[in-house]
Amino acid sequence: MTIIKVNATDSTNLHLKRMMLGTALEDFTVLVTDSQLSGKGQAGTVWNSEPGKNLTFSVLKQFEKLSADQGFSVSMALSLALVQFFRELNIPQLAIKWPNDIMSGNKKICGILIENTLKGLMLKHAILGIGINVNQDNFFGLPNAASLKQITRKTYQLEPLLNRLLTLLEAVLDIDQENIENLKSDYESLLYLKDQKALYKIHDEWVEGFIRGTSPEGKLRVETAESKQIQCGLKEIKYP
The missing domain is CATH 3.30.930.10 (Bira Bifunctional Protein; Domain 2)
Structure with missing residues (x-):
């Protein structure tokens, strides 16, 4: 070092x-x-x-x-x-x-x-x-x-x-x-807000959902209240 x-x-x-x-x-x-x-x-x-x-x-x-x-x-x-x-x-x-x-x-x-x-x-x-x-x-x-x-x-x-x-x-x-x-x-x-229902702004649209984990490439996986799966890259999601 x-x-x-x-x-x-x-x-x-x-x-x-x-x-x-x-x-x-x-x-x-x-x-x-x-x-x-x-x-x-x-x-x-x-x-x-x-x-x-x-x-x-x-x-x-x-x-x-x-x-x-x-x-x-x-x-x-x-x-x-x-x-x-x-x-x-x-x-x-x-x-x-x-x-x-x-x-x-x-x-x-x-x-x-x-x-x-x-x-x-x-x-x-x-x-x-x-x-x-x-x-x-x-x-x-x-x-x-x-x-x-x-x-x-x-x-x-x-x-x-x-x-x-x-x-x-x-x-x-x-x-x-x-x-x-x-x-x-x-x-x-250890993900912040994991599995907690919250309102997120994803791709410029407000969505109620749950953070579930990450994709193999490292994108954030969000499941909406309607069970839709969304993957978010940097600057594609805004936290509450």
Whole structure:
């Protein structure tokens, strides 16, 4: 593992990709910053983070055993590792809001941006961007966001948290064919609002239904009140 620390950058994912243009980085190279100026979430959303109060970093993970259509297993493994990490901190009511936001109750405490690179029919590597709300006190304009400090009333030292999480990630990201099914079962058991009736906006239409799980490609499976099966990709579903 190589850990690179920078005071500030636009985006840890972008910074790591720029580094890869000029040099061959080893597996599990980690780029950490105190201040991420233009952090990105899924599908182009913005990740807001106060400098010095949160964990914002990206990890380069190389793969040899996964096919291109198994890329979602990386998201599942990463999400489950983060849930384990938060459990160790006694964060309550943990769930995974598809595809990979980590929730405590109805508050988002962690976001992930995964960017996969393919080589032919195989997954070559992934850049895993992770943002965890740790000691931030205010999330202006983001009513569904919260920090670990707000939830537990504790102030955290960032470096020990980072070191523990990286140890967990190293252990779980060596994914192979044999453990993908177990990943899927564990991941789906933690899905936010799973099997609860709710009103969702799907393909610009409000639908009453139930989240049932994920497809083999990683799309979200929703069953409507009329028993119709719908699969949703990014930005195709809006939660209540």
